[in-house]
Amino acid sequence: MDPGLNLLLWVLRLAFLALLWVALALMARALLRDVRAASRDPAASLGRLVVVASSGQPAAGAVFGVDAVATLGRDLGSSVVVDDPYASAQHAVLTFRGRAWYVEDLRSTNGTQVNGAPVVGVAALAYGDEIRIGDVRLRLERGRG
Amino acid sequence: MTGLAADVRAPALPGFPRPRPRPRELALLAAVILALGVGSLSLGLARTGRLEPADLPGLALFAGGLLAAHALLVLAGRRVDEILLPAAALLGGIGMLVMERLPQDLVVQEIGPWTLGLGDLQLVWLGVALAVATAIAVALRSDRWLRLYKYTWAASGLVLLALTFIFGSEVNGSRLTLQIGPISGQPSELLKVILVVFFAAYLAENRILLADARVRLVGPITVPPLAYLAPIGAMLALALGIVVVQRDLGAALLFYAVFLGLLFLATGRRTDVVLGLLLFAAGFALLALFFPHVQQRIAVWLDPWADPLGDGYQLIQALHAFARGGLVGTGLGAGLPEIGGRLPIPAVHTDFPLAAIGEELGMTGVAAVLAAYLVIVGRGLRIAAAARDDFRALLAAGLALVVGVQAAIIAGGNLKLIPLTGITLPFVSYGGSSLLANAIVVGMLLALSDRGAAPLAPPRPSRLARLRRSPGGPS
Numbered sequence: 001m002d003p004g005l006n007l008l009l010w011v012l013r014l015a016f017l018a019l020l021w022v023a024l025a026l027m028a029r030a031l032l033r034d035v036r037a038a039s040r041d042p043a044a045s046l047g048r049l050v051v052v053a054s055s056g057q058p059a060a061g062a063v064f065g066v067d068a069v070a071t072l073g074r075d076l077g078s079s080v081v082v083d084d085p086y087a088s089a090q091h092a093v094l095t096f097r098g099r100a101w102y103v104e105d106l107r108s109t110n111g112t113q114v115n116g117a118p119v120v121g122v123a124a125l126a127y128g129d130e131i132r133i134g135d136v137r138l139r140l141e142r143g144r145g
Numbered sequence: 146m147t148g149l150a151a152d153v154r155a156p157a158l159p160g161f162p163r164p165r166p167r168p169r170e171l172a173l174l175a176a177v178i179l180a181l182g183v184g185s186l187s188l189g190l191a192r193t194g195r196l197e198p199a200d201l202p203g204l205a206l207f208a209g210g211l212l213a214a215h216a217l218l219v220l221a222g223r224r225v226d227e228i229l230l231p232a233a234a235l236l237g238g239i240g241m242l243v244m245e246r247l248p249q250d251l252v253v254q255e256i257g258p259w260t261l262g263l264g265d266l267q268l269v270w271l272g273v274a275l276a277v278a279t280a281i282a283v284a285l286r287s288d289r290w291l292r293l294y295k296y297t298w299a300a301s302g303l304v305l306l307a308l309t310f311i312f313g314s315e316v317n318g319s320r321l322t323l324q325i326g327p328i329s330g331q332p333s334e335l336l337k338v339i340l341v342v343f344f345a346a347y348l349a350e351n352r353i354l355l356a357d358a359r360v361r362l363v364g365p366i367t368v369p370p371l372a373y374l375a376p377i378g379a380m381l382a383l384a385l386g387i388v389v390v391q392r393d394l395g396a397a398l399l400f401y402a403v404f405l406g407l408l409f410l411a412t413g414r415r416t417d418v419v420l421g422l423l424l425f426a427a428g429f430a431l432l433a434l435f436f437p438h439v440q441q442r443i444a445v446w447l448d449p450w451a452d453p454l455g456d457g458y459q460l461i462q463a464l465h466a467f468a469r470g471g472l473v474g475t476g477l478g479a480g481l482p483e484i485g486g487r488l489p490i491p492a493v494h495t496d497f498p499l500a501a502i503g504e505e506l507g508m509t510g511v512a513a514v515l516a517a518y519l520v521i522v523g524r525g526l527r528i529a530a531a532a533r534d535d536f537r538a539l540l541a542a543g544l545a546l547v548v549g550v551q552a553a554i555i556a557g558g559n560l561k562l563i564p565l566t567g568i569t570l571p572f573v574s575y576g577g578s579s580l581l582a583n584a585i586v587v588g589m590l591l592a593l594s595d596r597g598a599a600p601l602a603p604p605r606p607s608r609l610a611r612l613r614r615s616p617g618g619p620s
Binding site: 005008009010012013014015016017019020021022023024026027028030031034035038098099100124126127128141142 | 169172173176177179180183184186187190191194196227228231232235239349350352353356357412413473474476477506507509510513516517520523524527531532533534535536538
């Protein structure tokens with residue numbers, strides 16, 4: 001092979017390697033941007049309560065971010081205000097302890113249900129489970145983290 | 146309680162989905178295609194002495210397939226990940242160049258009127274894999290059928306494996322290949338995906354019990370309640386037993402590592418991992434005591450030069466290839482000298498593609514391949530962290546782990562870091578089953594990354610209701 005082509009081959013070889021790394025660097029940049037955007041997300045929270053069905057307020061489709069302790073009830077000071085005729089003022093409390101979510105019924109008049117079963121004292125929750133207070137059904141989902 | 150979890154599906158958009166541009170994916174794909182084009186030019190020049198791509202139609206088909214997959218994802222309008230496809234395409238493209246570069250008569254199949262060599266076959270499989278990944282990414286919306294039928298999935302996977310054991314054909318002393326009509330495949334590749342689905346579904350359902358209802362073992366060391374560990378343990382033991390008897394040690398290592406990783410992700414208990422590693426060490430010692438082929442693998446790993454022309458031959462040739470490659474390699478098409486008309490490394494296209502890359506692209510190329518796996522694993526774990534519920538999170542993490550651990554096992558084996566076990570390098574190795582299984586992994590990760598339609602704003606009460614509620618009237 002004549003020296004010109006040899007030089008060209010040498011350039012192409014190294015250009016191939018360089019371009020592979022350029023593509024990877026672009027991917028790494030996209031990854032980093034994504035992580036940064038997620039850490040800046042103001043809606044970041046441990047979990048989210050999605051209102052599946054409701055009689056009044058909050059309306060179906062509403063989403064609440066919840067942190068380690070969240071109170072549910074008709075009281076306006078609750079983390080998630082459940083304005084339902086069958087809800088007590090301090091109805092239930094949702095907590096994240098160590099590794100799992102728990103919902104505790106605060107001796108409400110009409111009780112709390114998880115996936116249709118009444119809560120006696122404290123019940124463990126997994127993501128995707130449904131809490132029912134009066135006619136309001138709330139689904140626990142993972143927070144955007 | 147958790148078994149009754151509500152069906153989690155992506156909220157359906159009203160009417161036909163609106164196309165959603167994916168500029169990031171397009172840019173990354175363009176960068177990948179450009180790099181592969183230059184690589185193909187360098188291979189062509191080294192081979193023929195003329196400035197032309199090595200296999201222009203093949204390269205064009207691959208690039209066209211990638212762009213078609215991109216277009217389909219745009220048209221589908223789902224908000225799915227934009228980095229996974231380019232990263233997998235980078236690995237697949239490098240694999241395609243390597244297969245084009247190797248002697249084409251390593252694998253020859255006649256399909257109808259055509260006789261296809263190694264590179265052409267790999268191209269066909271890459272096309273099939275791309276189609277499968279795109280179809281899953283576009284069509285997979287509900288995870289209910291994966292989650293509910295977990296025992297059915299696991300059982301079908303095991304039956305497939307058992308069938309291979311009974312009816313399979315023997316290649317290189319292991320029965321790993323099942324032949325149905327003209328199509329032959331390695332079911333253990335598919336089983337890895339099925340096992341991840343089962344592990345994720347089982348662990349998501351029993352996560353709280355396994356993590357918090359602990360049974361005291363010795364002193365402060367606690368284990369999950371054994372009754373709840375039994376189903377998953379039995380499934381793991383069955384899968385491991387079959388693959389170990391089949392002498393597919395790489396698959397056994399992969400299954401166990403992925404199981405431990407998922408168990409840790411589900412319970413968050415370090416002691417479980419430590420106990421699992423101790424169990425692994427004990428099991429490995431037992432295997433080494435009773436199976437001569439395990440002893441042989443360890444002996445080759447410790448000192449391949451003890452039998453340089455026999456057992457150690459393959460590994461020694463691979464190490465020489467890495468050494469010849471150096472920092473930037475000899476260039477595509479300029480390495481891998483043939484010894485007596487044969488390639489130095491046996492099974493280079495399935496088990497040792499990394500050695501071929503190491504020789505012709507050097508350490509820079511090997512590091513690029515490993516970095517691409519890192520991108521895929523990192524992306525998979527990101528998808529897991531953003532998932533809506535435990536099952537989707539564990540599934541995404543498990544799928545990412547499968548790719549990463551498999552790459553680590555075979556790369557470590559090729560480099561004499563750990564004993565060599567014959568599994569494929571994901572996306573790069575020649576082989577339909579491997580490409581197909583990894584395509585399913587990418588497709589499922591893409592589908593799992595769907596963030597759904599942008600959440601609808603909660604409906605506002607009507608104007609009349611707002612007027613009634615505020616006592617002072619409109620302000």
